[in-house]
Amino acid sequence: MKKLSVALVTGGDVAERGISLLSAETVKHYLDPNKYSARIIDFQKGDFTDVESGVKLNKSDFTLPLDDLVHFDLVYPILHGSPAEDGILQGYLNLLGIPFTGCDTLASALSFNKQACKTFLMHYDIPQAKSILIKKDGQIDQDVIADLNFPLFVKPNQNGSSYGISRVNEATEILAAIEKAFQFDDEVLVETFLDGPEFSNGAYRKGDEIIVLPITEIIPDEDVAFFDYKAKYENKSQEVTPARIPEALTESCKSLTKKIYEVLNCRGICRVDYILMGGEFYFLEINTIPGFSPNSLVPQQAEAMDIPINVMLEAVINEALN
Secondary structure (H helix, E strand, O other), X not given: OOOEEEEEEEEOOOOOHXXXXXXXXXXXXXXXXXXXXXXXEEEEOOEEEEOOOOOEOEOOOOEEOOOOXXXXXXXXXXXXXXXXXXXXXXXXXXXHOXXXXXXXXXXXXXXXXXXXXXXXXXXXXXXXXXXXXXXXXXXOOHHHHHOOOOOEEEEEOOOOOOOOOXXXXXXXXXXXXXXXXXXXXXXXXXXXXXXXXXXXXXXXXXXXXEEEEEEEEEEEOOOOOOOOHHXXXXXXXXXXXXXXXXHHHHHHHHHHXXXXXXXXXXXXXXXXXXXEEOOEEEEEEEEOOOOOOOOOHHHHHHHHOOOOHHHHHHHHHHHHHX
């Protein structure tokens, strides 16, 4: 049987570039080499480059001009941030008629825009923190911000891995936090502080069934104020999977994850982050291309459920092809 030619699109010109490259290496490692001919394709400065050969792809048809022209049967986006998590890459692949794993253009764009996603989910009674959106060229009304009550979280509206995020405890800190967030996006989200532990829950489709993975409880180290970049990728947190919570809370969280996955019309592997407060899970954000590096949460959750990574990837690929 002919091997399926798969392009693992990774890299990018974003802060999360390094994480994307690690994630792509992990995915390639788990793809069965007897079934798949996988190439890591680095997207940078508008070009797609095959990492192994150093040859650039032809962007008019997404082919790789080697001695034997490579046509890709499938694209597996594993690029965190733009242009994959915001749906731009998916729109391009749709035009070319090339199947791809994960969410479509609309679900990706909606999920990547934190405030737009929150506004959409409000209509489905998804609990979440109050927030306001500030644009780079707009006015900053500190009275409106103060009405949210301190402490607050300030973060880029469209970014991931906790880049540019700050916890603000008083009004004198707000402008510096907003300027920090503007380094990563032209829109900034100011959000009320939810006082509770953080949890994360992954899900994917296997045929017609949505598989909700075990929940991860995230405990940042004492010297880390919240689950920031260091906590995520520099071993500055304890991650307990499955989470040490009662069965009723476990079922509540999993049910909420499934609901969010369905109403956003997600595909592929997604991960939803929450704060637990007052016995209720509050939605923080959804990641439509979650990290897949050795330190990432979804592989931990799959292992806790005794789901081999290659089996999960197989389901995601089959979903895309069907």
